[in-house]
Ligand SMILES: *[C@@H]1O[C@H](CO)[C@@H](O)[C@H](O)[C@H]1NC(C)=O
Ligand SMILES: *[C@@H]1O[C@H](CO)[C@@H](O)[C@H](O)[C@H]1NC(C)=O
Ligand SMILES: *[C@@H]1O[C@H](CO)[C@@H](O)[C@H](O)[C@H]1NC(C)=O
C-alpha cells in the first residue's frame with residue numbers, strides 16, 4: 509500500500525489527538541480541621557486529604573476524569589459537582605444529591621467518572637451538600653483544548 513504525504517500527515521495528527529487524551533485519577537478524602545485561611549481567625553475548614561486549599565485541577569478535552577471521593581466526615585453526607593461542565597450521557601456524575609445521585613454517607617466512596625466534553629475555560633468544582641463549599645470544599649477546574657489554551661492557562665498564577 510502507498511501513502512501520500514498528506515495521508516500520512518492526517519494519520520499522524522489523528523494519532524496525536526488520540527494519544528493526547530489521558531485518564532486523570534484523583535483520590536480525595538474529606539475531613540475537618542481548624543485552620544485560618546483568611547488570616548483573620550481560626551475556624552473549622554473542610555480539607556482534602558488533610559489539607560486546604562483543595563487541588564487545582566487541569567484537564568484537557570477528551571480526558572477521562574476519575575475522582576474517588578471518600579467521605580471522611582463522621583456525621584455528614586457529601587457529594588461533588590463540577591459547575592458548568594456538560595454531563596451529556598453521564599448525568600449520574602453531575603453531583604446534586606437526591607437529584608442525580610444518592611448522598612455519599614460517612615465512610616463511603618463514590619467514583620465520579622466522566623470525560624471532558626467539548627468545552628474550554630475556567631470552572632469550579634464544589635460539594636453540593638449542605639454549606640460545605642462555603643466551608644472550603646471547592647477549587648478550580650480548568651478545561652484546556654490545545655497547546656494555545658494550555659499556554660494561556662500556564663500564565664494564570
Ligand atoms: C485513596 O487513598 C486512601 C488513603 O491513602 C487509600 O486508603 C485508598 O486505597 C486510595 N484509593 C484509591 C482508589 O487509590
Ligand atoms: C449520548 O448518547 C447518544 C445515544 O447513544 C449518542 O447519540 C450521543 O452522541 C451521546 N452524546 C455524547 C456527548 O456522548
Ligand atoms: C469509568 O467509566 C468507563 C466507561 O464506562 C469504564 O470503562 C471504567 O471502568 C470506569 N472506571 C472506573 C474506575 O469506574
Ligand SMILES: [Cu+2]
Nearest residue numbers: 589590591592
Ligand atoms: Cu456549581
